[in-house]
Amino acid sequence: MSYLRHRVLALETPILLSLILLLVTFVAPSAGLSIENRAIVMLINVALVVGLYSFAGLSGVLTFGHMSFMGIGAYAGALVTIPVVAKGSLLPDLPGFLANAEVSLPIAILIGGGLAALFAAIISLPIARLPGLALSLAMFAVLIICYQVEANWDSLTRGRQALLGVPTNTTIWVALATAIGAMFVVFAYQQSRFGLRLRAAREDEYSAAATGVNIVRERRISLVISGALIGVVGVVYAQYLGVFTPNDFYLDLTFMTIAMLVIGGTRSLTGAVIGPMLVAVLTYTLQQGETVTGPGLQQVGLAIVMVLVLVFRPSGLTNGKELKLSTVVTRFRQGRADRNGRSSETDKAMTAVE
Amino acid sequence: MNEDSFSARGICVHFDGVKAVDGVDLEIRRGEILGLVGPNGAGKTTLVNALTGFEKPTYGECSIGDRDVLGKPPHAMASVGVARTFQAGRLFNHLTVLENIEVAALKRYRLRRHAEQWAIEVVESLKLGAIRDRLAGELSHGEARTVELGRAIALKPEFLLLDEPAAGLNESESDRLVGVIAEIPRQGGCGVLIIEHDMKVIMRLCDRIHVLDHGKSLAEGTPEEIRGNAAVTEAYLGGTVMPDA
Numbered sequence: 001m002s003y004l005r006h007r008v009l010a011l012e013t014p015i016l017l018s019l020i021l022l023l024v025t026f027v028a029p030s031a032g033l034s035i036e037n038r039a040i041v042m043l044i045n046v047a048l049v050v051g052l053y054s055f056a057g058l059s060g061v062l063t064f065g066h067m068s069f070m071g072i073g074a075y076a077g078a079l080v081t082i083p084v085v086a087k088g089s090l091l092p093d094l095p096g097f098l099a100n101a102e103v104s105l106p107i108a109i110l111i112g113g114g115l116a117a118l119f120a121a122i123i124s125l126p127i128a129r130l131p132g133l134a135l136s137l138a139m140f141a142v143l144i145i146c147y148q149v150e151a152n153w154d155s156l157t158r159g160r161q162a163l164l165g166v167p168t169n170t171t172i173w174v175a176l177a178t179a180i181g182a183m184f185v186v187f188a189y190q191q192s193r194f195g196l197r198l199r200a201a202r203e204d205e206y207s208a209a210a211t212g213v214n215i216v217r218e219r220r221i222s223l224v225i226s227g228a229l230i231g232v233v234g235v236v237y238a239q240y241l242g243v244f245t246p247n248d249f250y251l252d253l254t255f256m257t258i259a260m261l262v263i264g265g266t267r268s269l270t271g272a273v274i275g276p277m278l279v280a281v282l283t284y285t286l287q288q289g290e291t292v293t294g295p296g297l298q299q300v301g302l303a304i305v306m307v308l309v310l311v312f313r314p315s316g317l318t319n320g321k322e323l324k325l326s327t328v329v330t331r332f333r334q335g336r337a338d339r340n341g342r343s344s345e346t347d348k349a350m351t352a353v354e
Numbered sequence: 355m356n357e358d359s360f361s362a363r364g365i366c367v368h369f370d371g372v373k374a375v376d377g378v379d380l381e382i383r384r385g386e387i388l389g390l391v392g393p394n395g396a397g398k399t400t401l402v403n404a405l406t407g408f409e410k411p412t413y414g415e416c417s418i419g420d421r422d423v424l425g426k427p428p429h430a431m432a433s434v435g436v437a438r439t440f441q442a443g444r445l446f447n448h449l450t451v452l453e454n455i456e457v458a459a460l461k462r463y464r465l466r467r468h469a470e471q472w473a474i475e476v477v478e479s480l481k482l483g484a485i486r487d488r489l490a491g492e493l494s495h496g497e498a499r500t501v502e503l504g505r506a507i508a509l510k511p512e513f514l515l516l517d518e519p520a521a522g523l524n525e526s527e528s529d530r531l532v533g534v535i536a537e538i539p540r541q542g543g544c545g546v547l548i549i550e551h552d553m554k555v556i557m558r559l560c561d562r563i564h565v566l567d568h569g570k571s572l573a574e575g576t577p578e579e580i581r582g583n584a585a586v587t588e589a590y591l592g593g594t595v596m597p598d599a
Contacts, residue, residue: 191466192466193466193469196449196453196456196457196460197457197460199446199448199449200446200449200453200454200457203445203446203448203449204444204445204446204447206408206428206440207440207444207445207446207505208446209427209428209432210406210408210428210429210438210439210440210506211432211437211457211458211505211506211509212429212432212433212457212458212460212461212509213429214427214429214430267448320448
């Protein structure tokens with residue numbers, strides 16, 4: 001019994017975060033279709049940034065190329081779900097096994113995630129060996145390659161023209177399930193022996209090596225896990241959009257997701273979840289402003305916020321802390337103590353990553 | 355060579371013409387403490403780097419028993435039982451004390467559950483229980499050095515190389531740490547190499563002392579022999595007499 005209690009308590013952070021997302025999912029549809037759609041995109045972004053965090057956050061190596069896995073998942077998922085009839089006219093030169101494939105969303109998720117994971121495993125052979133910045137840049141090169149292939153392999157992707165006819169299976173509940181699933185997978189990974197070793201290497205590569213951590217191997221594992229997750233998100237996102245082009249998985253998205261992770265905080269799962277939520281509110285506000293200022297305000301505003309966070313709170317808003325009930329309770333008590341004239345030590349009250 | 359020793363022969367580490375380590379023979383025997391001393395820039399840390407896989411020796415041989423271990427990467431050296439600490443004291447700052455030690459414990463126990471148990475044992479034996487859930491980056495210098503030693507011990511090494519473990523500690527902290535180090539060979543027969551500037555510490559701890567100067571071995575022997583060695587006194591202490599043990 002006490003063992004079970006211990007296990008459940010250990011999952012406190014993803015459970016609390018899931019409850020917050022669940023609340024959003026319940027409330028958003030009542031505010032109209034436009035808000036519901038924004039909530040869906042936000043939930044997908046949570047899943048996406050959590051996937052990004054499983055590499056960038058845990059290894060400490062920021063990556064500029066993980067959206068390539070998203071593109072792979074999106075195209076793979078779309079090609080096996082677009083109705084066979086539609087594929088005949090849209091993509092007449094498709095190889096037979098794809099032309100005749102029409103599977104359900106769960107199967108498409110397995111295919112898209114699996115393909116992205118396979119791709120990640122292959123590129124990890126050379127890339128995981130690279131030191132920090134070189135790894136970031138190599139991943140950026142991978143993104144460019146994937147984009148160019150998607151934009152020019154006309155018989156498979158329709159090139160720069162939009163791929164359409166993708167069934168729109170992604171409801172707000174599918175998006176929620178994706179986000180929650182990603183959170184639990186990544187939390188389990190973070191707490192596992194693999195995650196612990198990867199985090200140790202993030203803190204200090206030399207001591208990690210001296211302590212027996214094979215950094216290349218741990219980064220390779222992390223690349224495959226993050227690749228699989230982001231591939232899955234790609235499938236789900238494509239089934240939300242229904243119509244997409246290679247540009248949907250390129251520089252804009254890369255910048256957006258990195259901004260979300262940096263703002264939320266790269267060193268905690270909580271940061272990877274609240275980052276996209278805050279950015280969703282921020283971009284909504286800025287988009288309203290664009291009716292006055294003209295286009296571009298959204299990106300400029302987001303970039304400025306990211307710079308401000310980097311300057312004033314380099315570890316992001318969560319600063320490496322995870323959301324925990326004990327934290328909330330302590331903060332509440334601290335707040336009452338403050339009102340009674342005692343000094344605040346709220347930061348100390350936050351619990352550390354475990 | 356002895357089955358139970360970590361031995362290096364003719365180790366050279368040259369950087370663009372600078373001979374940081376130049377033809378050093380060294381043997382760490384199980385169950386003993388070997389002191390590695392010498393003036394600043396003598397090549398002590400470079401030698402430890404070469405023995406632990408952090409620096410590839412230009413020439414030389416390195417083996418444990420009959421097993422050649424030269425050129426293995428650092429994490430593989432940890433796998434064959436060679437652990438080390440760093441002069442600068444490098445901990446995983448955003449991990450807790452217990453997690454720091456658990457990373458090492460994972461090298462001996464596959465599952466986190468078991469690794470955690472062993473890490474807790476190490477924490478308790480070093481009397482770090484009170485700070486085990488603190489972040490390593492928030493520790494005092496003395497606590498941090500003890501945790502670093504604990505992390506190396508948690509690897510259950512057969513050979514442990516300590517690079518100035520007591521640097522920056524006050525006298526009582528240093529005494530405590532020296533006490534811990536003195537116990538290491540008695541538990542499981544680990545062989546220890548220690549770099550240390552404080553000759554009192556060296557004389558008290560070591561079974562044998564190896565003196566390095568300008569990258570070359572100057573002398574090796576028991577503390578008594580080294581104390582009586584005129585060349586060592588000249589090179590290392592500039593003519594002053596070494597303190598008694």
